[in-house]
Amino acid sequence: MNSRFTGRLHLPGEDGYEQARIGRVFNARRPGRRPAAVLEAVCEQDVVEGVRLAAERGWQVAVRSGGHSWAAWSVRDEALLIDLAGLHELSYDPETEIVTATPSVKGGDELNPYLGRFGRFFNGGHCPSVGIGGFLLQGGQGWNARGWGWAAENITAIDVVTADGELVRADADTNSDLFWAARGAGPGFFGIVTRFHLRTRPLPKHLAHTVHAYPLDLFDEVMTWLHGIHHTVSDLVEIVAVTQTPPGEREAVLLVTGVSMTDTPEQAAQALAPLHANPYADRALFRIEAQPTTLAEQLHNQRTANPEGHRYLVDNAWLTGTAQDVVPAMRKAFTDHPTPQTFTIWFSMAPLRELPDMAFSMQSEIYSATYVVYGDESKDAEYRAWLDEAMADLQPVTAGQYLGDSDFTNRQLRFMGDEQWARLRAIRAERDPKGLFAGYLTADEPPTNTNHWER
Ligand SMILES: Cc1cc2nc3c(=O)[nH]c(=O)nc-3n(C[C@H](O)[C@H](O)[C@H](O)COP(=O)(O)OP(=O)(O)OC[C@H]3O[C@@H](n4cnc5c(N)ncnc54)[C@H](O)[C@@H]3O)c2cc1C
Structure with a gap:
């Protein structure tokens, strides 16, 4: 199977599997969950091939960008974990003031020092090592979220590998359902983002x-x-x-x-x-x-x-x-x-x-x-x-x-509006009808978007 990838696929029992499974999880309280395999992707084609392999094998797909999910959402039983650490690129266009970054880029450690050279800034996570992938998908409470808004509001487009194993661009006009969902679905997103295109702001002096x-x-x-x-x-x-x-x-x-x-x-x-x-x-x-x-x-x-x-x-x-x-x-x-x-x-x-x-x-x-x-x-x-x-x-x-x-394996609360929750489920049913992407991690029942004491 490895010949299919430029990166590396680790199967359970092989050297390197355990490190690939949890080595990049920030929280030292690590889960025992065991993926069917871990793919260390280094290019977009690896992600495409990984999604196709999972579909062939009947595995679900889980994703890791920066590894900072407190609840280690990326580590899922019987899923193919696609780890994006090796897919690491950044480029800035001074004409449009848009930066393009892969999801494993760290907001504080990497993105802002890079943008600083151009006198620009992005409101990434407070802890400098948080990956922009998981951070942006769940909204992103970055620096001065109170005044500058949620970091996801500055996404102008994403490149996504869909459940069909196709790499597509999504923005306000093209694949707008994916673009809408990516800004807030968090671990419930049904695709793998391989690139974010982000609006930058002037670096405060x-x-x-x-x-x-x-x-x-x-x-x-x-x-x-x-x-x-x-x-x-x-x-x-x-x-x-x-x-x-x-x-x-x-x-x-x-x-x-x-x-x-x-x-x-x-x-x-x-x-x-x-x-x-x-x-x-x-x-x-x-x-x-x-x-x-x-x-x-x-x-x-x-x-x-x-x-x-x-x-x-x-x-x-x-x-x-x-x-x-x-x-x-x-x-x-x-x-x-x-x-x-x-x-x-x-x-x-x-x-x-x-x-x-x-x-x-x-x-x-x-x-x-x-x-x-x-x-x-x-x-x-x-x-x-x-x-x-x-x-x-x-x-x-x-x-x-x-x-x-949040950690839905411990307790579930409301995390989006009712209308948005209904729309998200409808888009998911259309885009990922077979449930290829692992989705929200819960202990038993699926998420209901209600406060547990109000059910
Ligand atoms: C020390 C620390 C400080 C933090 N500070 C902040 C903060 O200031 N503001 C804030 O908003 N949050 C903060 N967080 C929370 C953090 O933003 C989330 O845990 C976020 O999910 C981390 O993103 P990641 O890519 O590093 O995590 P990962 O664990 O790699 O990803 C989490 C999940 O997001 C989804 N995901 C990630 N990348 C992709 C992708 N490319 N395509 C599809 N799905 C993907 C997957 O479901 C994945 O399992 C902090 C967390 C830590 C540990």
Whole structure:
């Protein structure tokens, strides 16, 4: 079978199979699921041949781009896993300001340093090593998603290998059903994207940040204040509140942060000023206000918070409601962490921007996600129970979930609008009638796009 490919096909039992199965999975809490084979594709024709081989053998197809799915969606029992690490290309056209990138390209480590040479930027994932493949398909909450929108909104076209084993271009006019679905279906997408064509934006000339650190006993007061003002802050500021234990410290703190993406220090000071007007500022443990920063520094902070080689349990919720309802519901997730490396984020999306017509269609003004970070395998069940309790507290103020931090084998929430969900299933039935592509990974029942407590 290997003669069919320029890349390499690994079968179970062969040297290299185990490494190919899970070696590139970011989360050290790795699944036991066993693909029928793993294809390390190095060109588009390999992907085409891989899809055709799977169809001949009666295997399903799973895909890996950057390997950063927390739940290791790429590793599926009895499927052909097509790993795209070896298909690695980038090119920029200064005329159109469009960058073309293969899905295994890493947004922060590779795409932005490349675009920086042309004075351009793409709002890729916060952690620099996230692959653009899985990230863009599920919407992509990139830098300043609040002001610049979802990264998938900047896809102008994709090249896709379909269930028929054909390589096609999809954009707003051609194969527009695939183009619509690719922007939000996430792991439910029924094709393999081999190239993204992405609209870029000018590289901001001046990055600045504000960080206020508060003791956790001010959590309710500070978060109630932030809840009331975040929608008034300039859309050039990414606003994140996070509770975490700073390196070398023993106590977790609440950090209220703003990163402004402007062109001058004056614009930055003005954009960040509302965050300095916090009435509890004089009780902050420390304050950095509108100081220059760099993307490299911000990416370094992300990498430090998300260390490689650790076990992760992750869950999330789109929150909605008044501060009186939302803030108390968040307390457990934010103030009672089971390990020192655990962190919980509150990410402003306010004021909500209208979304274009695409599969991605679930958001609210506040996104919250908890990342339980640890090393001891024997703690899996204990920490899972903690995370489930923290998410249960959030249920009364939860509208749904973002695919990027979800694990449907643990719990299922609503992740797109009803209309979009119906349309996605209809397109899938037409494009992949035999269910060649593995789709959403669940424990037993297929996804229903409803919050589990509302069924
Ligand atoms: C440390 C860390 C930080 C993160 N930060 C962010 C963030 O800031 N914002 C955010 O939105 N998300 C973030 N995420 C979540 C991340 O975007 C998702 O897990 C995403 O799926 C990762 O993409 P990937 O290609 O690296 O993953 P993979 O595990 O390779 O892919 C995940 C799944 O996406 C589908 N897929 C991937 N590539 C293709 C393709 N070419 N064609 C068809 N289907 C494909 C497949 O179903 C695949 O199994 C983060 C994750 C980690 C681990």
